Amino acid sequence: xxxxxxxxxxxxxxxxxxxxxxxxxxxxxxxxxxxxxxxxxxxxxxxxxxxxxxxxxxxxxxxxxxxxxxxxxxxxxxxxxxxxxxxxxxxxxxxxxxxxxxxxxxxxxxxxxxxxxxxxxxxxxxxxxxxxxxxxxxxxxxxxxxxxxxxxxxxxxxxxxxxxxxxxxxxxxxxxxxxxxxxxxxxxxxxxxxxxxxxxxxxxxxxxxxxxxxxxxxxxxxxxxxxxxxxxxxxxxxxxxxxxxxxxxxxxxxxxxxxxxxxxxxxxxxxxxxxxxxxxxxxxxxxxxxxxxxxxxxxxxxxxxxxxxxxxxxxxxxxxxxxxxxxxxxxxxxxxxxxxxxx
Numbered sequence: 174x175x176x177x178x179x180x181x182x183x184x185x186x187x188x189x190x191x192x193x194x195x196x197x198x199x200x201x202x203x204x205x206x207x208x209x210x211x212x213x214x215x216x217x218x219x220x221x222x223x224x225x226x227x228x229x230x231x232x233x234x235x236x237x238x239x240x241x242x243x244x245x246x247x248x249x250x251x252x253x254x255x256x257x258x259x260x261x262x263x264x265x266x267x268x269x270x271x272x273x274x275x276x277x278x279x280x281x282x283x284x285x286x287x288x289x290x291x292x293x294x295x296x297x298x299x300x301x302x303x304x305x306x307x308x309x310x311x312x313x314x315x316x317x318x319x320x321x322x323x324x325x326x327x328x329x330x331x332x333x334x335x336x337x338x339x340x341x342x343x344x345x346x347x348x349x350x351x352x353x354x355x356x357x358x359x360x361x362x363x364x365x366x367x368x369x370x371x372x373x374x375x376x377x378x379x380x381x382x383x384x385x386x387x388x389x390x391x392x393x394x395x396x397x398x399x400x401x402x403x404x405x406x407x408x409x410x411x412x413x414x415x416x417x418x419x420x421x422x423x424x425x426x427x428x429x430x431x432x433x434x435x436x437x438x439x440x441x442x443x444x445x446x447x448x449x450x451x452x453x454x455x456x457x458x459x460x461x462x463x464x465x466x467x468x469x470x471x472x473x474x475x476x477x478x479x480x481x482x483x484x485x486x487x488x489x490x491x492x493x494x495x496x497x498x499x500x501x502x503x504x505x506x507x508x509x510x511x512x513x514x515x516x
Contacts (some may be wrong), residue, residue, distance in 0.1 A: 246387030268482030319425025396420030
């Protein structure tokens with residue numbers, strides 16, 4: 174067997190092993206969460222029963238806001254790098270690609286967005302950079318919003334909620350990472366390490382600021398649906414403590430989960446961390462009820478938005494095969510340009 178073929182076979186086998194381990198780990202985490210919920214199902218089901226139809230509907234509406242804020246932030250970055258998009262095609266690319274986060278690994282969303290975006294003459298390199306930068310900025314913004322909830326996670330004491338706001342002093346330190354010169358330096362360094370061509374121009378300060386505000390809006394609105402659910406199950410919990418645990422707690426838990434790239438959509442990690450944060454100000458069973466319903470609502474929202482994006486992409490031949498487009502007399506765009514093929 175030729176040396177080159179041997180190396181390719183080895184790399185393929187290694188990829189299959191890692192993929193199998195990721196899937197196994199994801200199944201183990203899901204199983205552990207399911208067992209934990211089952212053991213306390215009587216208490217958890219009682220807390221779920223406290224959530225009436227109106228509360229559930231309000232939470233369902235609120236959970237639809239974060240995807241909108243996120244795609245708007247992603248769209249700002251894409252436009253600033255030279256690929257302005259209308260909201261509709263932006264949603265067609267972004268929301269369909271977002272389903273890739275439910276597949277173990279860290280690249281499937283990026284791959285899907287790059288492939289769909291190529292049909293709109295967006296270089297794959299640009300799509301990949303915007304995807305990575307969006308995830309990084311969203312994670313940093315989540316840590317900024319979630320910083321006040323850190324004492325609840327560390328001490329698991331409801332008195333920590335009264336001093337959690339002091340951690341806002343850490344916000345400027347996290348915000349430094351979003352300083353445009355530093356952010357652009359990081360992008361250039363990664364591209365250089367990967368031996369890729371540099372971007373045509375750098376991200377502007379205005380684009381970074383606008384995208385940051387959209388991402389922060391996404392985190393705050395995400396926490397609102399937790400607050401609505403927690404209020405319905407939290408009894409006489411103090412409003413200030415519950416607001417802190419819900420808004421900042423969800424952002425902190427989700428940001429931590431974003432770093433667990435081996436698990437699809439951070440499943441299990443987000444739920445576990447959020448229960449630890451909410452339990453001191455509600456109860457363990459109430460916190461578990463909240464995270465169970467929250468996961469259901471967020472997955473449902475992702476599916477609904479992805480379906481809408483897919484319908485748009487399908488109707489505009491962004492996810493159809495060359496044969497289908499030829500049959501419909503649509504000009505086939507062969508991977509755009511040679512430059513994109515090298516990207």
